[in-house]
Amino acid sequence: MAALAVRLRELGAEVRVCAPPDEEFARRLAEVEVPHIPAGRPVRPLVTSVQPGSAVGLAQRAAELMTAQFETVAAAAEGCDVLVATGPLPVTAGARSVAERLGIRYVHVSHQPVSLPSPNRRPPARRGRPLPPEVTDSRELWDRDARIADAMFGEPLNTHRASVGLPPVENVRDYAFTEQPWLATDPVLAPWQPTDHLDVVQTGAWIPADERPLPAELLAFLDAGTPPVYVGFGSTPLSAPKDFARAAVEAIRAQGRRAVVSSGWAELPLVDDRGDCFLVGELNHQALFRRVAAVVHHGSGGTTTTATRAGAPQVVVPQGADHPYWAGRVAELGIGAAHEGPTPTTDSLSAALRTALAPETRARAAAVAGTVRTDGTTVAAKLLLD
Incomplete structure (x- = not known):
């Protein structure tokens, strides 16, 4: 995301990046002189303390991520022309709601193809909500995944949306992804197989220029x-x-x-x-x-x-x-x-x-x-x- 911000600035655009307040993120954005607006809580303490696969505290974390979108990101996006969002579903669904409220363009970008619905693979399991191993039809599994996402994130998202005068969303996952998500991966290393319901735009990987000397x-x-x-x-x-x-x-x-x-x-x-x-x-x-x-x-x-x-x-x-x-x-x-x-x-x-x-x-x-x-x-x- 920092690499995209730098390239946009080189082409004459003003750019703001909302990211967690972790020191690593702040330092990297400072190195490339991109304005960093801290959003939400630090990621590192959460990542290093949560048991892999555990859903403990997930609801609270999801609510915090959405709140950060409707508060911090909404304020940062005032006066902007477009909002580009990546990350977990509470982030991107909240970000699209912010863009909708402000009347600006929204782009969802994934840096891996696994989370984008495709009949060619099983969806990844969501924390605490395993998919039935006996079901092998990928389309049915993706339909189940959409229902699971609604059960996990639908109520808090629609509560936030109602507070800013927006109507409820019925399919949180597809709303966040849009019908034309971007895929920022290399087409040789991570090709996308076209589907009949997603018009994926594969841009190539967003590789930052890194001129830092080695120690x-x-x-x-x-x-x-x-x-x-x-x-x-x-x-x-x-x-x-x-x-x-x-x-x-x-x-x-x-x-x-x-x-x-x-x-x-x-x-x-x-x-x-x-x-x-x-x-x-x-x-x-x-x-x-x-x-x-x-x-x-x-x-x-x-x-x-x-x-x-x-x-x-x-x-x-x-x-x-x-x-x-x-x-x-x-x-x-x-x-x-x-x-x-x-x-x-x-x-x-x-x-x-x-x-x-x-x-x-x-x-x-x-x-x-x-x-x-x-x-x-x-x-x-x-x-x-x-």
């Missing part, structure tokens, strides 16, 4: 030996980060490689004081991934796209959400390996690394890297301005 100590480590293997899980927490870090480092050492470990929101640690591992925080992945032998990660759209663009072979250890989709795409394209399950052992990760580090995988990753489009933000910005 001097990291550069010295990279220059001191063969390319290491990167391990990082971004904003995804882990139930046993020390155990995962140990399994990963032992698997990497078994392949005769060094390791760069990203602490991330999982707070992965160094497992010992040997000199073949280097611990990093938030930094320029575009620059780093060009210097590594492989990238071991959780499978978010951002990390997967960045590693693919860098030509780095990948091992995806999916933890949930859209991660299994990206793991499957990495395996299908032959640019890495999809680990089965979220909890690797040294042996299982070693097997996946052998696939990723094979010469043919490296060659395939380099070939696919050349196909990744870099004009996604330009396409999106021009569509908005035109």
Whole structure:
């Protein structure tokens, strides 16, 4: 979203970004000189404290997200021509209501295709509301998903809408998505198969220009030996980060490689004081991934796209959400390996690394890297301005 904001500004538009008040988000927007309007509560404490899959506190969190749209976002959107929204359903349904109230254009954008209704795949499960495993018809499952969304979010949304003079919404999910949602993913890495009810606009991934230099100590480590293997899980927490870090480092050492470990929101640690591992925080992945032998990660759209663009072979250890989709795409394209399950052992990760580090995988990753489009933000910005 920051990348789109920068491109819009370069084309002469005024841009405001509403985002949670987490320090990481505020710093990133400040680096690109985009106005940041804090909205809602910080994300990191919630992500790192909620049990995966648990619905505890979900209703309160959804209500807070909607309130932030009708209050903070509504005030920020005054005088704007268009509101572009992404995120969970309470956010986007609330954002479209704000745009409707203000009489301005609304665009829903997804950074992964998994949540967009498609007869070609099952919908993702919503917290605390599992879909019946015995039902295999995707269209029926998507219909059930719409009813589940109404049950979870319909009442608070329509209460907010009534307070500003808007009529009730009968299908919260489809209202938020619109009939023409945008998909900000690369068409090779994450293609969209056309459906008969959604006119999806695929812009290409929104890749920010990142010119930040790598830390001097990291550069010295990279220059001191063969390319290491990167391990990082971004904003995804882990139930046993020390155990995962140990399994990963032992698997990497078994392949005769060094390791760069990203602490991330999982707070992965160094497992010992040997000199073949280097611990990093938030930094320029575009620059780093060009210097590594492989990238071991959780499978978010951002990390997967960045590693693919860098030509780095990948091992995806999916933890949930859209991660299994990206793991499957990495395996299908032959640019890495999809680990089965979220909890690797040294042996299982070693097997996946052998696939990723094979010469043919490296060659395939380099070939696919050349196909990744870099004009996604330009396409999106021009569509908005035109």
